Amino acid sequence: MRQSRTTKQKAILEEELATKKTFFSAEEFYVILKNKYPQIGIATVYRFLHEKVDKNFLHSYTCHRKALYSLQKKAHVHFYCEQCHVEKHLDIKNVDFLKNEIPGEICHFQIDVKGICKKCQKD
Numbered sequence: 779m780r781q782s783r784t785t786k787q788k789a790i791l792e793e794e795l796a797t798k799k800t801f802f803s804a805e806e807f808y809v810i811l812k813n814k815y816p817q818i819g820i821a822t823v824y825r826f827l828h829e830k831v832d833k834n835f836l837h838s839y840t841c842h843r844k845a846l847y848s849l850q851k852k853a854h855v856h857f858y859c860e861q862c863h864v865e866k867h868l869d870i871k872n873v874d875f876l877k878n879e880i881p882g883e884i885c886h887f888q889i890d891v892k893g894i895c896k897k898c899q900k901d
């Protein structure tokens with residue numbers, strides 16, 4: 779039986795998604811897919827990713843005003859220096875301190891911390 783175009787696209791999207799081990803944007807995801815499967819449209823990619831987020835299969839974060847996605851429930855933490863405007867990503871895995879404050883169950887989280895970096899403190 780011949781597969782419909784939608785079924786085939788879906789399979790390609792699923793296959794590519796399964797290879798993702800870290801954060802990625804919809805645009806990056808689209809570029810990779812487009813190379814392998816030129817017929818694919820960016821709207822299809824967005825729709826697919828949004829569906830996955832709705833099903834809690836994919837987790838979304840905001841990074842530099844753009845959405846990032848990850849298959850794993852990760853922590854996305856930024857430290858932004860208000861003086862030199864440099865933004866750093868921090869690797870924080872333990873959020874036990876938040877557990878009692880959250881009126882529900884934590885899925886994944888994102889924290890934006892603002893301050894003055896060490897370099898600027900010295901100046």
Ligand SMILES: [Zn+2]
Binds near residue numbers: 836885
């Ligand atoms: Zn989540």
Ligand SMILES: [Zn+2]
Binds near residue numbers: 840841854855856867
């Ligand atoms: Zn980020």
Ligand SMILES: [Zn+2]
Binds near residue numbers: 864895897
């Ligand atoms: Zn700074």
